[in-house]
Amino acid sequence: MGKATGMATYTLPELPYDYSSLEPVISGEIIELHHDKHHAGYVKGANDTLEQLAEAREKEQWGNITGLEKNLAFHLSGHILHSIYWRNMTGDGGGEPLEKDGTGELADAIAESFGSFARFKAQLSKASATTQGSGWGVLAYEPLSGRLVVEQVYDHQGNIGQGSVPILVFDAWEHAFYLQYRNQKVDFVEAMWRVVNWQDVSARYTAAKAGGGKLLLA
Ligand code: MN
Numbered sequence: 490m491g492k493a494t495g496m497a498t499y500t501l502p503e504l505p506y507d508y509s510s511l512e513p514v515i516s517g518e519i520i521e522l523h524h525d526k527h528h529a530g531y532v533k534g535a536n537d538t539l540e541q542l543a544e545a546r547e548k549e550q551w552g553n554i555t556g557l558e559k560n561l562a563f564h565l566s567g568h569i570l571h572s573i574y575w576r577n578m579t580g581d582g583g584g585e586p587l588e589k590d591g592t593g594e595l596a597d598a599i600a601e602s603f604g605s606f607a608r609f610k611a612q613l614s615k616a617s618a619t620t621q622g623s624g625w626g627v628l629a630y631e632p633l634s635g636r637l638v639v640e641q642v643y644d645h646q647g648n649i650g651q652g653s654v655p656i657l658v659f660d661a662w663e664h665a666f667y668l669q670y671r672n673q674k675v676d677f678v679e680a681m682w683r684v685v686n687w688q689d690v691s692a693r694y695t696a697a698k699a700g701g702g703k704l705l706l707a
Contacts, residue, residue, distance in 0.1 A: 508520045515669065535561065569645075603637070624648075633704060
């Protein structure tokens with residue numbers, strides 16, 4: 490490794506609850522493996538890829554630039570989405586944002602963007618449950634329009650609009666549910682609504698909205 494490398498940029502965040510806190514919706518065994526092994530792998534992958542890119546720059550060896558850029562997108566996006574995912578959930582969750590977020594701003598934004606909470610819930614559920622291979626269902630703030638949108642993410646990084654800020658993420662990879670739900674991804678997605686931490690989603694919405702409008706400095 491060259492002298493420009495070596496600094497670990499990303500670290501695995503601690504879970505804000507015990508492994509078993511989301512039971513019976515998600516088993517403690519799944520959460521432990523998912524956080525300690527899968528998420529940790531994306532953190533290491535992102536840091537390793539940054540080191541490999543630094544080495545490529547130093548040696549001016551660009552033969553694998555395409556693979557390195559793809560790996561950076563994959564691992565970094567995996568790290569970011571999982572960091573949001575853990576905070577999006579709580580054992581005391583569920584219900585609707587109007588009851589839980591205190592301000593009603595998120596509930597209003599959902600109604601304006603999707604017609605109603607029920608229609609939003611149906612769209613995010615369907616997008617999550619119909620991912621092909623590995624992916625996520627994501628509620629994101631889209632800063633150009635100021636709307637909320639649902640995205641069906643391929644792997645961790647594909648099929649998204651540039652600039653969109655994820656505020657509620659449903660992990661639909663098999664590692665997120667298979668030990669408990671086997672092949673019943675629809676059942677897992679339906680159960681997920683019972684652990685949604687609307688206070689966290691609402692705080693993310695407020696922060697995303699405050700940071701919006703800076704995407705195009707025309
Ligand atoms: Mn995952």
